[in-house]
Amino acid sequence: MSGPDRGQPGFEEFVAARRQALLRTAYLLTGSHEDAEDLVQVALVKAVPHWSRIADHPEPYVRKILARESVSRWRRRRWRELTTDELPDRATTPGLDHGDRLALRDALALLAPRQRAVIVLRYFDDLTERQAAEALGIGVGTVKSQTRDALARLRQLVPDVDETPDSTPTPLTR
Structure with a gap:
């Protein structure tokens, strides 16, 4: 990743190690692969400014952002959700x-x-x-x-x- 994470030791390693787990959680929160990726990206961007404080144990903080942002997004977008006949691929x-x-x-x-x-x-x-x-x-x-x-x-x-x-x-x- 490039951008705001420069100068944040351990951030890139955290993202590389935990991105898939965060995506799975975000998918279960959103029900959409695209929304899950957006949600994880937003959570990581919001975590960067606090990295020096959370670097020792960042996952609970990032998970908190995921959960709160998911609820906030649902409240903002619930009136424009669309249903689909196609089901996304998912883990078993x-x-x-x-x-x-x-x-x-x-x-x-x-x-x-x-x-x-x-x-x-x-x-x-x-x-x-x-x-x-x-x-x-x-x-x-x-x-x-x-x-x-x-x-x-x-x-x-x-x-x-x-x-x-x-x-x-x-x-x-x-």
């Missing part, structure tokens, strides 16, 4: 067949932005309730209630995905 979820993954992804897209962010941070990024609360700038109790409500909604939307055939719990039963 172990234990779920293709139909279940599609149903779960579609159901995730129907959640409110904060609920979606909580589910992604808690179950995809495997953050604790406290870490998710810090990333979103909300209380732990709010994370708990948003998680409860989001999981209940997902169970309504995709009732057959609660458990895989080998009885391994999916993120819906955690």
